[in-house]
Amino acid sequence: MSEQSKFLLSEKQIPSAWVNIIPHLKEPLELPVHPQTHKPLQAADLAPIFPMSLIEQEFSPQPEIDIPGEVLDIYKLWRPTPLCRARRLEKALDTPAHIYYKYEGTSPAGSHKPNTAVAQAYYNKKAGIKRLSTETGAGQWGSALALSCRMFGMDCTVYMVKVSYEQKPYRRMMMNAWGAEVFASPSNLTESGRRVLAEHPDSPGSLGIAISEAVEDAALHGDTNYSLGSVLNHVCLHQTVIGLEAKQQMALAGEEPDVVIGCFGGGTNYAGISIPYIMDNIEKGSKVRCMAVEPAACPTLTKGVFAYDFGDIAKLTPMLKMYTLGHDFVPPGIHAGGLRYPGASPLMSHLLKHGWAEARSVMQLPVFEAALQFARTEGILPAPESSHAIRAAIDEALEAKEEGKPRVILFNLSGHGHFDLASYDAYMTGKLSDYEYPSEEVARSMETLPKV
Numbered sequence: 001m002s003e004q005s006k007f008l009l010s011e012k013q014i015p016s017a018w019v020n021i022i023p024h025l026k027e028p029l030e031l032p033v034h035p036q037t038h039k040p041l042q043a044a045d046l047a048p049i050f051p052m053s054l055i056e057q058e059f060s061p062q063p064e065i066d067i068p069g070e071v072l073d074i075y076k077l078w079r080p081t082p083l084c085r086a087r088r089l090e091k092a093l094d095t096p097a098h099i100y101y102k103y104e105g106t107s108p109a110g111s112h113k114p115n116t117a118v119a120q121a122y123y124n125k126k127a128g129i130k131r132l133s134t135e136t137g138a139g140q141w142g143s144a145l146a147l148s149c150r151m152f153g154m155d156c157t158v159y160m161v162k163v164s165y166e167q168k169p170y171r172r173m174m175m176n177a178w179g180a181e182v183f184a185s186p187s188n189l190t191e192s193g194r195r196v197l198a199e200h201p202d203s204p205g206s207l208g209i210a211i212s213e214a215v216e217d218a219a220l221h222g223d224t225n226y227s228l229g230s231v232l233n234h235v236c237l238h239q240t241v242i243g244l245e246a247k248q249q250m251a252l253a254g255e256e257p258d259v260v261i262g263c264f265g266g267g268t269n270y271a272g273i274s275i276p277y278i279m280d281n282i283e284k285g286s287k288v289r290c291m292a293v294e295p296a297a298c299p300t301l302t303k304g305v306f307a308y309d310f311g312d313i314a315k316l317t318p319m320l321k322m323y324t325l326g327h328d329f330v331p332p333g334i335h336a337g338g339l340r341y342p343g344a345s346p347l348m349s350h351l352l353k354h355g356w357a358e359a360r361s362v363m364q365l366p367v368f369e370a371a372l373q374f375a376r377t378e379g380i381l382p383a384p385e386s387s388h389a390i391r392a393a394i395d396e397a398l399e400a401k402e403e404g405k406p407r408v409i410l411f412n413l414s415g416h417g418h419f420d421l422a423s424y425d426a427y428m429t430g431k432l433s434d435y436e437y438p439s440e441e442v443a444r445s446m447e448t449l450p451k452v
């Protein structure tokens with residue numbers, strides 16, 4: 001009999017509730033602060049752009065939040081996602097370690113992002129909202145929200161960073177196919193966009209600018225809300241379906257992970273795979289290592305400081321206590337667009353700060369080397385973002401080999417790389433290089449942090 005490599009659940013085993021780690025925290029979570037008054041943020045401050053249900057989830061003391069039936073019905077299009085043991089990769093590495101991965105690339109948009117996009121569209125629809133606005137960089141979040149709005153019969157407006165709009169047309173076409181309208185940002189549709197264009201007509205755009213445009217659009221239109229694909233507590237909450245399924249599947253495999261790994265942009269796919277394990281560490285004294293992996297070119301967790309900072313360049317967003325490289329940090333053009341955010345989830349930052357999580361950074365070239373090794377053994381062509389987790393998983397397996405000891409490794413494969421072939425091509429033709437963000441630069445942008 002061949003050895004089992006794939007651990008599948010039935011539709012009935014999709015979790016019926018998301019789990020909320022906030023009530024389990026030993027140290028109180030630092031609250032967001034109003035950008036002008038510097039006072040703790042009130043629910044009413046967020047009401048112009050978010051529905052009350054999501055604002056409540058953002059600060060909820062409930063240990064569990066039921067997943068609404070209509071959301072579950074859409075999850076069923078691709079959930080439960082598979083958990084696989086990477087036997088061919090283990091063999092290629094000649095390691096005694098067991099490597100498992102949870103594959104979120106089976107969603108229609110190709111990443112974990114629809115787990116929260118579907119939920120956010122649902123709660124907005126229930127609140128009577130007709131249209132959602134958002135920003136997107138490389139296009140993964142925009143396509144997840146375009147899909148989700150379509151499922152609930154809502155309109156969707158996406159402000160896409162202009163360089164990506166021009167360089168990555170396929171994600172835009174995918175959003176259009178699902179009926180979203182997509183504008184290159186900066187656009188002349190918003191005051192924020194027009195202000196940038198007046199000064200820099202050739203601006204390539206940035207996530208910070210696109211966020212300002214999407215928030216302004218939502219704030220000015222009563223039937224429109226804003227939706228964010230990462231960083232916030234309610235986004236981490238919705239992603240916990242990943243880890244809850246993975247725990248059931250690891251039980252089917254008859255193993256407990258020693259280390260759980262996720263790549264880290266704003267922190268939410270990592271939150272999804274790790275939170276159920278971190279909760280066991282807090283409540284039951286388990287000792288599962290939970291590791292976030294970020295690019296050395298955007299080393300928020302490993303070189304940033306834990307401080308209050310704004311989420312955008314225009315300083316319109318609330319100040320969040322998080323690991324940050326400074327709100328005016330412009331990340332270099334590495335090929336994992338989804339990991340180029342200079343801030344981090346306050347929740348995951350808090351867990352790291354208090355020793356419930358660990359973080360490391362990896363260079364771009366070894367990441368692509370790991371991505372190809374994975375594609376050539378396991379067959380799946382991973383997203384460059386997800387490949388950061390693969391690099392760390394392989395390094396853990398090689399360390400186990402050196403020690404001559406078994407180790408059980410679980411990582412989240414957050415998405416596929418079918419729209420990232422140009423970066424693979426650049427790597428394979430020797431056009432990529434390594435870049436580590438210098439500590440002196442980090443120190444300089446720290447001087448711009450707000451005094452709170």
Ligand SMILES: *Cc1c(COP(=O)(O)O)cnc(C)c1O
Nearest residue numbers: 230265266267268269338385415
């Ligand atoms: C957006 C994205 C990420 C980074 O976002 P997180 O909030 O850190 O999860 C990682 N992987 C993929 C495939 C993405 O699309």
